[in-house]
Amino acid sequence: MNPTPEKLALRGDLLDFTGLPGWAELDSPAVRYRPDHWLLIENGRIAGCQPEAPDASWTRQDHAGKLILPGFIDTHVHCPQLDVIASYGTELLDWLNTYTFPAECRYADPAVARHGAARCLDALLAHGTTSAVVFPTVHKVSAEALFEEAAQRGMRLITGKVLMDRHAPEALRDDVAGAERDCIDLIQRFHGRERLAYAVTVRFAPTSTPGQLAMAGALCRADASLYMQTHVAENRSEVEWVSQLFPDARSYLDVYAREGLLHPKAVLAHGIWLDAADRKVLADSGAQVAFCPSSNLFLGSGLFDWVAAREAGFAVSTASDVGGGTSLSMQRNLLDGYKVQAMAGQRLTAWAALHAATLGAAQGLGLQQEIGHFGLGTLADFCVWDWACGPVARARDERVKGLHERVFAWMSVSDERNLVASDVAGRPRYHRSDHIAP
Numbered sequence: 001m002n003p004t005p006e007k008l009a010l011r012g013d014l015l016d017f018t019g020l021p022g023w024a025e026l027d028s029p030a031v032r033y034r035p036d037h038w039l040l041i042e043n044g045r046i047a048g049c050q051p052e053a054p055d056a057s058w059t060r061q062d063h064a065g066k067l068i069l070p071g072f073i074d075t076h077v078h079c080p081q082l083d084v085i086a087s088y089g090t091e092l093l094d095w096l097n098t099y100t101f102p103a104e105c106r107y108a109d110p111a112v113a114r115h116g117a118a119r120c121l122d123a124l125l126a127h128g129t130t131s132a133v134v135f136p137t138v139h140k141v142s143a144e145a146l147f148e149e150a151a152q153r154g155m156r157l158i159t160g161k162v163l164m165d166r167h168a169p170e171a172l173r174d175d176v177a178g179a180e181r182d183c184i185d186l187i188q189r190f191h192g193r194e195r196l197a198y199a200v201t202v203r204f205a206p207t208s209t210p211g212q213l214a215m216a217g218a219l220c221r222a223d224a225s226l227y228m229q230t231h232v233a234e235n236r237s238e239v240e241w242v243s244q245l246f247p248d249a250r251s252y253l254d255v256y257a258r259e260g261l262l263h264p265k266a267v268l269a270h271g272i273w274l275d276a277a278d279r280k281v282l283a284d285s286g287a288q289v290a291f292c293p294s295s296n297l298f299l300g301s302g303l304f305d306w307v308a309a310r311e312a313g314f315a316v317s318t319a320s321d322v323g324g325g326t327s328l329s330m331q332r333n334l335l336d337g338y339k340v341q342a343m344a345g346q347r348l349t350a351w352a353a354l355h356a357a358t359l360g361a362a363q364g365l366g367l368q369q370e371i372g373h374f375g376l377g378t379l380a381d382f383c384v385w386d387w388a389c390g391p392v393a394r395a396r397d398e399r400v401k402g403l404h405e406r407v408f409a410w411m412s413v414s415d416e417r418n419l420v421a422s423d424v425a426g427r428p429r430y431h432r433s434d435h436i437a438p
């Protein structure tokens, strides 16, 4: 890959968001579409945008006729689970025991953890995702590997060692004191370094003792800049189990609320089986839910109610949840999200969907000064996409009427094969021509 010029000008059809598009709004003022424009990038940051070609002091990259989007932000993905993607025949709790925990055991080996982290981040980049909130495993070395590999790629990455001190194989269990030591050490070494941030990572309520949840809450209370990531209310058997394990809690979400784990930097995956009181608690806390549609369908978990989330007023981002999810492709997940909403008689616009995968996710993480859009001064994390690949998509693209129809069709029939290039902070990190399949 070529070294990055200080002044880079990128030509293409630029699409990003300046605010939250209204639900079901096809013609939204929050959509910023600048066809055949030049995006100016200086020292890795967005420096301008103009219809005319810039002067010769700029290195030009001409992607005329291609779609340029901010890099996607995957707010919930499991690094070690790439190995168990598409595992047959189970719901959540069986799936964890049968496929997931055995795969995670292998990450005790530093070489496996390092190789897995590199493979996961490269795969994200090759699907158009430039930032992610990632679950590694319980092993400290798995979080270290992700941080180090992300730093090498200049990526925005949020992760933290998984906390699990019960209801898991012995090889995947920690204890409160050791886990706290590991968290503090990782926070000191990585949190706030370059584009890295630490997330206190509670796997889910059943795999932590009350003592461990209290320790996690104390870490969050001690430093409001820390993220928190976990799962909540994904599957009915899981919800029932949590009610047995925590009989005093009003709800599954309340297990986390009582420990101080809900705050503006918290990302909770799924949130399918919430009630109105939970939704209000979420909205008041500033936490966001990561909607993981391909996982929810694949594991038969349920249908997330996005309209209720909007009405309650908490942020929703979109995520792959690989390996429960079946693809790292954000478009594939967004199309599944459309189908989930359709099952409830709702219609997810391309705008609401793509906003959740870019600006919406960035705002939910408090990172809108850095990622998620093409505003001046933000880091130039962007992806170049073919509008259409193959005869079916091309024929459809030729017949579209209006911008929403075009972008919706793109979202629905495109995937990682449409990706031409991914840049992180203006540096090329993936280019299709370097990856022609043998």
Ligand code: GUN
Pocket (backbone or CB within 6 Å): 078, 092, 096, 100, 203, 204, 231, 234, 295, 321, 324
């Ligand atoms: N709940 C607890 N752990 C997991 C996991 O690894 N994947 C999913 N989808 N749900 C979980």
Ligand code: ZN
Pocket (backbone or CB within 6 Å): 076, 077, 078, 231, 269, 321, 324
């Ligand atoms: Zn998950």
